[in-house]
Amino acid sequence: MSKDNKKNSDQTSKVPTSTSDEAIIRFKKLQQKNVSVDTLFNAIISKDTTALSKGITLIESTQQNHFLKAQQLIEKCLPYANKSIRIGITGVPGVGKSTFIEALGNLLIRKGKKVAVLAVDPSSTVSHGSILGDKTRMESLVRSKEAFIRPSPSGNSLGGVAQKTRESIILCEAAGYDIIIIETVGVGQSETAVHSMVDFFLLLKLAGAGDELQGIKRGIIEMADAIVINKADGDNQKRAREAKNQFRKALHLYPLAENNWSPEVLTCSALENKGIEDIWKLIQKYVDITSKNGFFDENRRKQNKFWLLQTIEEQLKSSFYNNPNVKNQLKTKIEAVQKHEITPFAAARYLLELSKKS
Amino acid sequence: MSKDNKKNSDQTSKVPTSTSDEAIIRFKKLQQKNVSVDTLFNAIISKDTTALSKGITLIESTQQNHFLKAQQLIEKCLPYANKSIRIGITGVPGVGKSTFIEALGNLLIRKGKKVAVLAVDPSSTVSHGSILGDKTRMESLVRSKEAFIRPSPSGNSLGGVAQKTRESIILCEAAGYDIIIIETVGVGQSETAVHSMVDFFLLLKLAGAGDELQGIKRGIIEMADAIVINKADGDNQKRAREAKNQFRKALHLYPLAENNWSPEVLTCSALENKGIEDIWKLIQKYVDITSKNGFFDENRRKQNKFWLLQTIEEQLKSSFYNNPNVKNQLKTKIEAVQKHEITPFAAARYLLELSKKS
CATH class of the missing domain: 3.40.50.300 (P-loop containing nucleotide triphosphate hydrolases)
Known part of the structure; x- marks a missing residue:
């Protein structure tokens, strides 16, 4: 479809195709408790579905060390x-x-x-x-x-x-x-x-x-x-x-x-x-x-650009709304603006100042 | 229309209606260079259009002391x-x-x-x-x-x-x-x-x-x-x-x-x-x-709630995108995600970390 895609296809073709011996070794490696990112990556680009499942499980995990491994794995897979x-x-x-x-x-x-x-x-x-x-x-x-x-x-x-x-x-x-x-x-x-x-x-x-x-x-x-x-x-x-x-x-x-x-x-x-x-x-x-x-x-x-900006903006909002000072005051301020007691802009300034204090 | 509105109407009726003497005094006060917020406010609720114009000019001004006066004026006008x-x-x-x-x-x-x-x-x-x-x-x-x-x-x-x-x-x-x-x-x-x-x-x-x-x-x-x-x-x-x-x-x-x-x-x-x-x-x-x-x-x-949250979120974004470190790297990272060299999520993490460093 595009130049990028053609380049990617060429790269894929350099990967050795799977043989049954390789498949057995890979299978054994994948059964280990702490599979390395390299092992997973090589298995995934060799079209191993067990590895693909394990990779997605890493992505879905909430553990911090899994998160880091998942990110490395994704970076490695990206050119493919x-x-x-x-x-x-x-x-x-x-x-x-x-x-x-x-x-x-x-x-x-x-x-x-x-x-x-x-x-x-x-x-x-x-x-x-x-x-x-x-x-x-x-x-x-x-x-x-x-x-x-x-x-x-x-x-x-x-x-x-x-x-x-x-x-x-x-x-x-x-x-x-x-x-x-x-x-x-x-x-x-x-x-x-x-x-x-x-x-x-x-x-x-x-x-x-x-x-x-x-x-x-x-x-x-x-x-x-x-x-x-x-x-x-x-x-x-x-x-x-x-x-x-x-x-x-x-x-x-x-x-x-x-x-x-x-x-x-x-x-x-x-x-x-x-x-x-x-x-x-x-x-x-x-x-x-x-x-x-x-x-x-x-x-x-x-x-891609949309997801980049979207992720940044969601993260900014999430940090703000999870700030303990903000959490403490947000509801009160929303009620005050809804009752027309304070303007939305004054309430926003107040909360933004609060968020910087912690 | 609503209870709030009725309350507001009652408050309005307490304001003395304008007489020509009052109007002349008000006019003179409004001509002064540094009109006080109270003077403006009283003139506005007495339906003085010169005061209204001056008030809106304060709102539109980019000067910091005008900004503060404008906010005080808006807060005073809000119940009306x-x-x-x-x-x-x-x-x-x-x-x-x-x-x-x-x-x-x-x-x-x-x-x-x-x-x-x-x-x-x-x-x-x-x-x-x-x-x-x-x-x-x-x-x-x-x-x-x-x-x-x-x-x-x-x-x-x-x-x-x-x-x-x-x-x-x-x-x-x-x-x-x-x-x-x-x-x-x-x-x-x-x-x-x-x-x-x-x-x-x-x-x-x-x-x-x-x-x-x-x-x-x-x-x-x-x-x-x-x-x-x-x-x-x-x-x-x-x-x-x-x-x-x-x-x-x-x-x-x-x-x-x-x-x-x-x-x-x-x-x-x-x-x-x-x-x-x-x-x-x-x-x-x-x-x-x-x-x-x-x-x-x-x-x-x-x-009102929408404008509160909207103002907060625009402010958060504006601080982020105006951060010098972010400004310096944003374009490069957008290009990298568009070329599929890095995932949007990894790029977002990188830029968010950068923004915390200054």
Whole structure:
């Protein structure tokens, strides 16, 4: 796609391909309690999924020494990353995301691709997430050697969860996955977070009661590169076609996004495996057009810059709001401005002064 | 409208009404070079426009001693504020904002209201702004004793400009203005800033070439409580009606805002003074509904909280990005993440550490 990517491909080809002897030695090393970063790295770029899993576990760990190892590992993997197509998929619970991802994943594997599925779900608990947690929902994909499925990392803040997923993408790409699918159930701002880490953003919908756009969260439509009406099967086909037309009309009314791509609306039945091929063709068309006009690479560069500034700003806010003096006074000051007793600007100055005192 | 407002009204009534003797003494005091905060404050709540102008000049000043005086003045005015209806008006250059504001302002004055017109235009230069700068465009409004017109404060950052305008609203309200109109030409994020300081947000449009929603900045439609198609006069009337219908259809497709108000579309000719009364009726209807369902007051409380947090966060960012060590390294690190040489998260950590060293 880009010069960078070509360079990366060349580097990959210098890595010796795995032989069974090497694989056995690597396997033994990976079983040790304190696997070194080098061991993990070499195994990951040799496409070892155990190593990839261990690497992502390091990224997700809250232990300080794990954190440092994870950062070293990511830095090492970075030159081998960035060669995939990253697809974001969102949709409310019940829309059939798992079935859809399984159908799309299986199609891609039949076409010779390696598929990694990650998730961003800030509502997931320590038990490792509500989405993708129940792997039985993607039975055939789980069994495939060419697929790697990982539930959402746990965490309290969307920023933290999204950062872990974004770092995991780098490891998956270094491990040779061509297609990275990022799923989100759309809690809070999670669609925005996923949108800013993928190349193509797909909104999965069901045909509803006629007034399709009511109830869609603000801003989601503007982010979508495609809207796919799922469960277009049986009695539902007519309604799905109607929904498709309504979305097409609505999309036409929205201003074009900066990539000059007109979002398309398709129907599919993930359950009956119908329409999946067309969706993949659409994604390929998008990648083709945006690679040629430069948006694909430009977008990734923008996303990197966005994440840099975003991380800095989240960190600044987190330090401020966790300052004990600020914590102590924030609620009182918010109440005072809400009662019009003090201006927001005077309250802000007061709290900023407080934060410097500790 | 609310208990708070009633309380404020009671307080206002305790202030002695101005007599001509008092006015003369006040006038003399205001002519002095170093007017005290108390003098300014008393004159402002006695509805003296010279004092109001001087007060806003203090707010806009960049001198440190002016800043402190301005803050004291705002704090004193705050209990007398919050009794107006704040109307935001946006539209691209050429849409007829000045003519529209003049028509609406004159109507309101005929109805016994006092009208203040402020502006947010971060692109305006030191010469005091492109919008409202040319007061001859609102000739009759400028001449009215019941109108107060002030161009956009100058400044480099939208945050700074918007803060000054927001503080000026408090002074205008304390000076007894019932209707505060905030105009913006819509540079950068200025609509968002204006939207978050007004009760009612009006998007002014022209009938176009048929495809009305193309070219509207993303997110503006969602903010509008009303869309008004201006210049619906002469040969233009048919096109204006068609544009109205297209916008109505489009708005119907958007999800309802949290105030449960369905934005309405109207046409008008500000030049021929047609349709202005209907727009004012619509605004009154909005104020009536949202006052009854509590949204009006709730929205102002939310806006105050928003401005508190916004000011804090802008200040945190500004300190960070103006740190000399950070300034020195930021560009290099942005380039490195864009070239995929370092992850955004590692770069952010590096810069955050740097900022702590000075």
